[in-house]
Amino acid sequence: MPGPSKRIAVAGGTGGIGSHVVEGLLEIKEKHSLHIIVLSRSSKPDVIYAGAAAPVIATDYNNVHTIEQVLREHDIDTVISTIVDTVPSSFKAVQQRLLDAALNVPSVRRFAPSEFAVDSEKLQSTVVFYQSKALIVQSLRKVREYNKDFEFIKFSCGLFMNYFAYGNPKPDGGKAHGHLRQFPFVIDISKGTADVPGDGNHKFCYTTAEDVGRFTAAATQLETWSEDGTMAGDFRTINEIIQMAERVTGKTFDVKYNTEDDLLARMNPNPESAMTNFYLEVLLGMIRGECDQGAELNKLTNVKPTSVESFLQAWWGN
Incomplete structure (x- = not known):
């Protein structure tokens, strides 16, 4: 029932x-x-x-x-x-x-x-x-x-927004990751670098x-x-997030844009496990449009999620 x-x-x-x-x-x-x-x-x-x-x-x-x-x-x-x-x-x-x-x-x-x-x-x-x-x-x-x-x-x-806090300078900066392991996915704000799948203009979901x-x-x-x-906290392009991070930190990011061929060339041709090429495979899926999704629970519940901009301000702002 x-x-x-x-x-x-x-x-x-x-x-x-x-x-x-x-x-x-x-x-x-x-x-x-x-x-x-x-x-x-x-x-x-x-x-x-x-x-x-x-x-x-x-x-x-x-x-x-x-x-x-x-x-x-x-x-x-x-x-x-x-x-x-x-x-x-x-x-x-x-x-x-x-x-x-x-x-x-x-x-x-x-x-x-x-x-x-x-x-x-x-x-x-x-x-x-x-x-x-x-x-x-x-x-x-x-x-x-x-x-x-x-x-x-x-x-x-979608993708965990918490990863954008990797290396943040706040005294309690570890709290930004919650219970997740600390990992710089695509954008490493601490180093001012980005490893972008495609041209960075496609919107993805971050929560x-x-x-x-x-x-x-x-x-x-x-x-x-x-x-x-x-469910979705925010829908943003990677280029938009890089621009936000540059404004908040004052850094100019070193950005690498990857084609499908670039990512395929970086993969291990003889992977030891299903996780060996996991990161690159996800980036490849992002280029191919396989990471797109909706936000059905946003409409059905009263949850007010965190936006990317407010998250960056909280952990990288002055």
Whole structure:
């Protein structure tokens, strides 16, 4: 039956983006009387945020029965996967076992696979790792064919705005990254450089990890879920962001513009893993228009996200 989520399990909720999703849910826990649990590969203390708490339950993702027991015990109706595994075969297997366990529990009626970036199905032809992400979406569509009451959503947030804070000089500058690892994606403001896919004039979606958590939490309270879980903090061209960064910092940036051939020439022809060429593959997907998305959750929720300009001012301004 449709209706807002009430009892939510976040798999991988002690990781980077998973922590932000849990914090987003804890912000609204009391208002909506939510029961939230966090599944993790190892035992950890409860997650405490905004005056609310969620227990962390050590879970063996290799055992469908073990996952199922946890979901049954807590009468879970919604499973959100934020699991990260850079080995495609194990990533695919873990998510499938999570879904199989959820389908064995009558109370579960909603499932969100581990997307939380650019739509994996759009990028799967270019980004090798995303092929393993797209497989679970195909499984979810098959479930929908025979169970019309089952809902799933792809949470797509574009590119993480937090990466623009890399190397910022603020005393508390590390907070700008939230729970994400520090990484200068395309634009390294600290060095005044940019490694741009294409001519820099195409608009892309940028969202802070904190806003991703808030959008996700707000989406759990929608009466129904469609597959489209796109969200956006801002839509900007890379050239616009470079110009903003130059104004805020007073630097003149050294900008390299890359063609498809430039990026292909930089790739390792004998990659050791699916992640070896990941960064360059994403840039290639950006050139090919495979990173475009909408902002459906902006229209359906009351989340007021951070803009790129306000983010740059906060972490690079005087």
